[in-house]
Amino acid sequence: MSDVTRSQCRAGAVGPRSGWSRSSTVRPAAVPGSTHDLAAARTHGIVEALGDADIKCRADKSYQGAGRCVRVPFRGRRLKRWQRRHNTTHAKICCAGDQAMATLKCWRPLRKLCCCPDRTTSIVKAVVVLHHASA
Structure with missing residues (x-):
């Protein structure tokens, strides 16, 4: 090739x-654009692969019912103290990933990057490390 x-x-x-x-x-x-994220993840076998590999991941409230491997916050207004604490911890963990993704989306050099996907992964990892080091 x-x-x-x-x-x-x-x-x-x-x-x-x-x-x-x-x-x-x-x-x-x-999958067509009108497909929900969870349905698309199930269609492509992502949820099952996470469960088989015993990998825990964090997701938003719309992923409730995805399975034990997908951690989601509790819904509702009148939550018990431990549930509120769980939601706070969940938000703190997800915040780091969300900020890193927002930084990557705004980073101009990555928009016109034309190199091997393996090199792109290394570059993105370096940008995330630099982002967390500067915060």
Whole structure:
């Protein structure tokens, strides 16, 4: 695959007959835009994968009923003290991730980044570390 040039792709020299096709690198089909986040996560098997790997994650209130691996805050106005404390702790944990994502979205160099996805992951990790170090 590294021997393939752009001109070969445009000219049609690379395709199913030559042993390489674009469909082999395409991710699974997207779920329509009107699908709820939880339904999309279940469709793609994310919730089950988290449960199988015994990974706990934090989510907002709309993910209630996703399973034991997804931690959500309690709903309601009249909550007991321990439930309010749980919601406060949950918000503090989620806040760090939300701030990091907001920083990444506003960071101009990442908008026009055109390099390998593996390198992008390393760059994003570095930006998050710098963000938390400066806070």
